[in-house]
Amino acid sequence: MATIKVRKLKSFPAEISVPGDKSISHRAAMFAGMADGTTIVEGFLPSEDCLCTVKAMEAMGAVVEPLEELEGVGLVKMAITGHGPKLKAPAGPIDCGNSGTTIRLLSGILAGQDFTAEMGGDASLSKRPMKRVADPLVLMGAKVEGQGEKICAPLHITGGQLQPITYTLPMASAQVKSAVLLAGMFAPGKTTVIEPVVTRNHTERIMSHFGVKWLRDGNAISVYGGQTPKAKDLVVPGDISSAAFWMVAAAASPGQQITLKNVGLNPTRTGVITVLLRMGAHINSSETDSEGEPRGNVIIKGGDLNGTVIGGLEIPNVIDELPILAVAGALARGNTLIKDARELRVKETDRIAAVAENLRRMGVTVIEYEDGMEIIGGAKLHGATITTYHDHRIAMAFAIAGMFAEGETTIEGSECINTSYPGFEHDLNLFLRGDNGAAPIPVLTRVPRPVAGRLREG
Ligand SMILES: O=C(O)C1=C[C@@H](OP(=O)(O)O)[C@@H](O)[C@H](O)C1
Ligand SMILES: C=C(OP(=O)(O)O)C(=O)O
Numbered sequence: 147m148a149t150i151k152v153r154k155l156k157s158f159p160a161e162i163s164v165p166g167d168k169s170i171s172h173r174a175a176m177f178a179g180m181a182d183g184t185t186i187v188e189g190f191l192p193s194e195d196c197l198c199t200v201k202a203m204e205a206m207g208a209v210v211e212p213l214e215e216l217e218g219v220g221l222v223k224m225a226i227t228g229h230g231p232k233l234k235a236p237a238g239p240i241d242c243g244n245s246g247t248t249i250r251l252l253s254g255i256l257a258g259q260d261f262t263a264e265m266g267g268d269a270s271l272s273k274r275p276m277k278r279v280a281d282p283l284v285l286m287g288a289k290v291e292g293q294g295e296k297i298c299a300p301l302h303i304t305g306g307q308l309q310p311i312t313y314t315l316p317m318a319s320a321q322v323k324s325a326v327l328l329a330g331m332f333a334p335g336k337t338t339v340i341e342p343v344v345t346r347n348h349t350e351r352i353m354s355h356f357g358v359k360w361l362r363d364g365n366a367i368s369v370y371g372g373q374t375p376k377a378k379d380l381v382v383p384g385d386i387s388s389a390a391f392w393m394v395a396a397a398a399s400p401g402q403q404i405t406l407k408n409v410g411l412n413p414t415r416t417g418v419i420t421v422l423l424r425m426g427a428h429i430n431s432s433e434t435d436s437e438g439e440p441r442g443n444v445i446i447k448g449g450d451l452n453g454t455v456i457g458g459l460e461i462p463n464v465i466d467e468l469p470i471l472a473v474a475g476a477l478a479r480g481n482t483l484i485k486d487a488r489e490l491r492v493k494e495t496d497r498i499a500a501v502a503e504n505l506r507r508m509g510v511t512v513i514e515y516e517d518g519m520e521i522i523g524g525a526k527l528h529g530a531t532i533t534t535y536h537d538h539r540i541a542m543a544f545a546i547a548g549m550f551a552e553g554e555t556t557i558e559g560s561e562c563i564n565t566s567y568p569g570f571e572h573d574l575n576l577f578l579r580g581d582n583g584a585a586p587i588p589v590l591t592r593v594p595r596p597v598a599g600r601l602r603e604g
Contacts, residue, residue, distance in 0.1 A: 148561040150541075150571060152548030152578065153529075155395065159576040161405040164389045165219055166191035166382040168566050169320070170410065170439060172199045172247045173352045174226075174380055176255065176328075179203030181228035181356060183377030186213070189408075190382055192220030194564050195245035200224075202242070202252055206263075207234035219569045231331060231374055235261035239300065242267040244494060244536070244565050246274055247321055249299060251349075253279045254325035257288035258332025259305035266300035270494050270536055276301055279325040282313045286329050286337075308333035310371060313340070317489065318462040320345035323367065330369040331358065338368040345462040346414045348439070355380060355438045383410035383441035388567045390418045390467045391542050392446075395549060395577065397427035398477040399448035411440040417463030419444070421471055425451040425478055453480030453523045461486050469543035472501045475521035476510045477550055484518035494565075495535035504532050504544050508551055529553030538565040545574055 171191040176199060178185035190196065197220075204210050207229030214223035233255070242249040242265050249265050253276070256263050266272070277297040280290040287306035292298050310333040313326050323339045327349055330337025342365070350367060353360050356375035361368050389406045396404040411433055419429055428447035433440050453475060456464065464471060468487055475482025490497040502512040502519050507530035511522040529551045534541040541563050548555030563570045 147559050150545055150557040150560040150574070152545050152555040152557065152574070154551070155399070155549035155577040156579065157577065158396070158399065158402045158404055161407055162392055162573055162576070163407040164384040164392070164409065165193070165567060165569060166222065167385040167410045167439075168193060168196060168387065169247065169346060169348045170352070170382045171196040172251060173324075173348050174382060175199045175203050176251060177352050177356045177375045178226035178377065179206070179208030179228050180231045180233070180255070181375040181377040182230060184225050184227045185377040186223070186225050186379040188223045188379070188381040189384070190222050190224060191385065191566070192222060193566050193568055194243050195248060195566060198241060198243040198245050199248045199252070202236070202240045202248065205236040205240060218572050228375070228377060231258070233259055235259075236263055239264040239266055242271060242299070244268050244271055244562070246271065246493075249276065249301065250279045250321040251324050251328060253283060253290070253301065253303060254328030256303040257283040257286060257290075257305055257329040258308055262302060262304040264300055264302050268536075272299045274298065275492055278317065278319065278322050282311065282322070282326045283329055285311050285313070286333060288329070305332075308371075310335040310337040312338040315339060315341050318343040318345050319489070320349070320462070324349040327353070327360070327367065327369045331371055331373060333371040336368050336370055338366050340366045343459050343462050344414060346412065348412070351412070351438050381437060383439055384408045385566070386410050386415050386418065387466045388570075389444065390470050391546050392573070393418065393422060393427075393429070393444070394470050394474045394477075395546050396446035396448050397422050397425070397429070398451055398474060398550065400450060402448040404446055406444045406446070408434070408441055409444050411442050413440070414463060417460050418467040418471065420460065421454060421456055421464060422474065424454050425474060427451060451478035453478045453482040453521075455483045455485070457483070457485035457487070457518070461489070465489060466539060469497055469501050469539045470546060472505065472519065472521055473543050473547045475523055476505055476508075476525065476527065476547065478523040480523050482521045482523060485515065486517055488517040490518075494537040495540065497537065497540065500533070500535050500537060500540045501543070504530070504540065505547070507532065508547055508555070527551035529555040531556045531558060534559040534562055536562045538562045538567065542567065542570060549577055
């Protein structure tokens with residue numbers, strides 16, 4: 147088991163470029179893999195989750211040529227030649243690792259294929275509910291078999307002659323919305339998903355990028371079946387969910403400033419900026435380039451934070467940032483209430499329980515609710531041993547908390563960070579080493595070099 151030891155932060159790097167957006171990287175691999183030609187994907191996130199998606203698409207006929215690797219991060223540029231929407235049956239089970247996005251979105255694609263495929267994952271993924279995707283896909287005509295009442299992985303999906311449906315999502319989930327839209331690409335006519343609250347719209351945007359026609363009417367999103375995505379190069383912006391860790395570190399450090407470069411600024415994902423502004427942070431973002439997904443630099447100046455209420459319609463927009471926003475709440479004056487966030491209980495771990503438990507270990511009072519928690523701000527944090535429960539967001543959120551604590555904080559099981567942020571420990575060390583200014587910032591070690599050979603043989 148890997149551990150990270152964190153002590154009080156010593157210095158501030160002037161800027162950080164976070165790796166590519168996880169949600170967009172998954173979708174880029176899937177759409178390029180189903181397209182009618184070759185797509186060059188740049189800024190790809192080579193995290194364990196996204197590499198599961200790449201390998202799955204390769205196993206089903208897409209051809210992936212590695213083009214560029216960043217030292218300490220991994221493969222960030224590749225050429226993907228699609229197999230067309232009708233994929234090849236994989237030779238064995240598809241390993242989705244820890245990735246909910248992989249298994250749920252691929253379920254939609256598999257629902258439209260002429261074969262049966264098995265998808266499994268690690269212990270955490272095997273506990274997460276897949277009934278939410280099974281229900282609409284079965285309505286469309288696919289056969290979806292899983293374990294127990296929650297239809298957990300391993301899943302066996304047999305694609306069928308699908309029929310279009312109009313489906314109202316029972317929960318705000320971009321993954322379920324995307325699974326239905328992907329299956330809709332294989333059904334004749336118009337498939338419609340109605341979402342209760344706006345969720346991240348990367349699938350819709352990437353459909354436009356690949357020339358797949360869809361439309362939005364209020365909260366109803368429709369796609370027409372029988373379309374083949376057209377290959378078109380794309381550049382993935384940095385992940386705002388990864389940038390959020392440094393945003394909070396900076397926002398809670400009076401007198402400090404940091405620039406986060408080339409961060410994805412899709413309005414369905416920028417809730418973390420809205421919440422931090424409400425807490426009193428000084429944040430400026432400038433959109434530099436849009437290319438289908440808005441992006442730009444974000445400058446954060448440190449100050450004193452105040453508690454806030456996070457709930458209602460904004461929850462899907464900050465869902466993955468709630469662990470680090472809870473840490474911001476602990477560093478703020480006054481109390482922070484997180485509500486309407488029951489979905490946190492079915493992520494990689496129960497994130498409400500994990501955040502409450504670890505904040506308490508650091509000396510913070512937390513009242514836990516079924517759908518959230520109240521954090522009593524302003525306590526002096528002390529170092530502690532953190533249990534990550536193999537959840538990357540818990541590991542990173544508490545590494546940031548450790549930068550503000552007296553004494554040492556040990557993040558046990560930190561290997562899970564590779565799920566979404568390869569290079570996190572390198573970036574964390576920029577804050578912990580205390581030699582900023584004098585010694586060169588080791589971001590220079592990230593020198594692009596060409597990669598020879600295939601990502602995976604056979
Ligand atoms: O569609 C996506 O890429 C994601 C949607 C969200 O999950 P839900 O759909 O379960 O809300 C989010 O938590 C996850 O990290 C990525
Ligand atoms: C919930 C997450 O991802 P996934 O659902 O893809 O496992 C996450 O990245 O925080």
